[in-house]
Amino acid sequence: MSAALNLFLNQLLNGLTIGMVYALIALGYTMVYGVIGLINFAHGEVFMVGAYLALTAIWLAASFFPGIPFGLTLLFLILFSMAGASILGALIEKIAYRPLRRSPKLTALITSIGVSFFLQNAVMLIYGSKEQSIPDIVPMTRLKIGAISVSLIQILIFSVSIGLMFFLTWFVKNTKTGKAMRAVSENPEAAQLVGISPNRIIAATFILGSALAAVGGSLFALNYGSINFHDGYLAGLKAFTAAVFGGIGSIPGAMVGGILLGVFEGLGAGYISSEWKDVFAFLLLGAVLLFKPSGIMGNNVSEKV
Amino acid sequence: MLALFPLLDRNAYHLDLATGVGIYVILAMGLNVVVGFAGLLNLGYAAFFAIGAYVYALLSLHAHTPFWIGLPISGVVAMGFGFVIGLPAIRVRGDYLAITTLGFGEIVRIAFNNLSAWTGGPNGLLGIERPKIWAPTWKGHFGFELISFGVSALPYFYLVLVLIAVIAFFLFRLMDSKFGRALVAIREDELAASCMGIPVVQIKLCAFGISSFIAGLAGCVFAAKQTIVTPDSFDFILSVLILAMVVLGGMGNIWGAALGAVVLGFLPEILREFAAYRMLIFGVLMILVMIFRPQGILGGQLIRRELTRPIKEGS
Incomplete structure (x- = not known):
């Protein structure tokens, strides 16, 4: 197969991998935005905390159960990270955002920046400001499919992310909580009238979003082999871009937006320049806002007062 | 009164610190126009500060432009970027502006880092000329001589003080003008304001431009004082720091923003x-x-009423 096609396929694969992670984070942004109309800046930090929790879980597993199969470690680290991040998400909502439920957007937005700063620096103080390397717990085997080689971690990322996306779609569509979430995002007052407690549903949204971000963080850490306390900021920013790209408030939009952004970035890094990789996402954001502010799958979101 | 500060405290370090805080005061007053008066969030304010600094640095190094000409140019260029960035976001909705500016802040920092041929990359630009002024001299006869500001912080302190006074005066006059009242009307109730015939998007964009202009001025002063600019002086933390100053001091209050800058600066x-x-x-x-x-x-x-008013549903 030609080298050009080879490059294309590999960059596509890399893009899809990071795109899955963006999609997992973007879901949290879009769900919280859908329910309370807040851009939760701290969400990227929850992703970063999730990655650090995964690292902690690896340390714990290595010291308490040395020699267990990697599959169990993997399961443990994902569950540990999800549980920890869920608690964090619930706490953030309760301490920082709930007192501001009846305040205008700007107040809550500035608060979320405060939360983001707090989390970044708390993690820096606990784990140190240097990059932490993640032990290789997943075997480095690569599968050859035609000309492209896929690592085991990449297969893991694809299967877990796609699985979670199906689960979320089912959850929002069929469960009582999921239906209540949609009701609150449609009309909070009417939802309250039919006996839905908005506070419970908002808390549930934060918990769900944080758990997804934590899975994203764990997978990201495993794939790149290292994590730093300011990784959440850029990843969060890009995931937000993905959510806007897909149409903020729309769950399938966040998934598609995340994956497309990842692909866009992967191809941009491969064909244009990897130094400018981080700029592409923001150029895309500018273009989306300029030409199609409602995103590819969003409803019409003109400014409401 | 502040002008007497150097006479009371002759410690060079304290003076240098006070000058740095003075630059923060300028930045906080500038950001306040957008965040406090217009009720919009700019999270990439450091980028406009950076643009001002790099514009003067480049002008000084390549064209030997004097500081006093570089100062307005820096402001105008930063303002131009402000219009370009503000337009797509302000048109759509306020909270998108926060993200767009945040993204812009990153792009500018990455661009200054990567465009090594022009900006010196991570090492930045050095050897920027200090401001020069015509000062009266006496050498047997009375005359004027062009004197450079030199390394002492004292002249910069007065420069910053004068700039703060001019900007504060300008902002007070502006807020009392038709434009200022339109801005406050938009912040209080955008729909009602637009019904009264206020061109909402233009007014918001103007506020954004004025704010960027002030950041550009501050950047130029910063570059002239440091004589060196590097991309990492203008990171996201600086943007958040300035925002924290405005928030702490009091959004929508010109002296409040200055007070916040003094508190968080020291x-x-x-x-x-x-x-x-x-x-x-x-x-x-x-x-x-x-x-x-x-x-x-x-x-x-x-602004107190605005910030404690219940959020409108259905948004």
Whole structure:
């Protein structure tokens, strides 16, 4: 197969991998935005905390159960990270955002920046400001499919992310909580009238979003082999871009937006320049806002007062 | 009164610190126009500061442009970028502006880092000319001579002080003008304002431009004082720091923003032994101020009502 096609396929694969992670984070942004109309800046930090929790879980597993199969470690680290991040998400909502439920957007937005700063620096103080390397717990085997080689971690990322996306779609569509979430995002007052407690549903949204971000963080850490306390900021920013790209408030939009952004970035890094990789996402954001502010799958979101 | 400060405290380090805080005051007053008066969030303010600094640095190094000509050029270029960035976002909705500016802040920093041929990459640009002024001299006869500001912080201190006074005067006049009242009307109730015939998008964009202009001026002064600019002087933390100053001091209050800048500017010196916890404290401070005193230390009644008013449903 030609080298050009080879490059294309590999960059596509890399893009899809990071795109899955963006999609997992973007879901949290879009769900919280859908329910309370807040851009939760701290969400990227929850992703970063999730990655650090995964690292902690690896340390714990290595010291308490040395020699267990990697599959169990993997399961443990994902569950540990999800549980920890869920608690964090619930706490953030309760301490920082709930007192501001009846305040205008700007107040809550500035608060979320405060939360983001707090989390970044708390993690820096606990784990140190240097990059932490993640032990290789997943075997480095690569599968050859035609000309492209896929690592085991990449297969893991694809299967877990796609699985979670199906689960979320089912959850929002069929469960009582999921239906209540949609009701609150449609009309909070009417939802309250039919006996839905908005506070419970908002808390549930934060918990769900944080758990997804934590899975994203764990997978990201495993794939790149290292994590730093300011990784959440850029990843969060890009995931937000993905959510806007897909149409903020729309769950399938966040998934598609995340994956497309990842692909866009992967191809941009491969064909244009990897130094400018981080700029592409923001150029895309500018273009989306300029030409199609409602995103590819969003409803019409003109400014409401 | 502040002008007498150098006479009372002759410590060069303190003077240098005070000059740095003065630059923060300019930045906080500028950001206040957008955040406080227009009720929009700019999270990439450091980028406009950076543009001002790099514009003067490049002009000085390549064209030997004097500081006094570089100063307005820096402001105007920063303002131009402000219009370009503000337009797509302001047109759509206020909270998208926050993200767009945040993204822009990143792009500018990455661009200054990567465009090594022009900006010196991560090492930055050095050898920027200091300001020169015509000063009266006496050499047997009375005359004028072109004197450079030199390394002492004293002339910069007065330069910054004069700039603060001019900008504050300008902002007070502006807020009393038709434009200022239109801006406050938009912040209070955008729909009602547009029904009264106020061109909402133009007014918001103008506020954004004025704010960027002030950041450009501050950047030029910063570059002339440091004689060196590097991309990492203009990171996201700086944008958040300036925002924290405006929020703490009181959004929508010109002296409030200045007070916030003075408090947070000197805080690191006071909290020296807790340096590692400084940013953590900033985060907590921002949350607490928003929950318990959203109007800040000197916030006006008007913004107080705005910030405690229940959010409208259905948005």
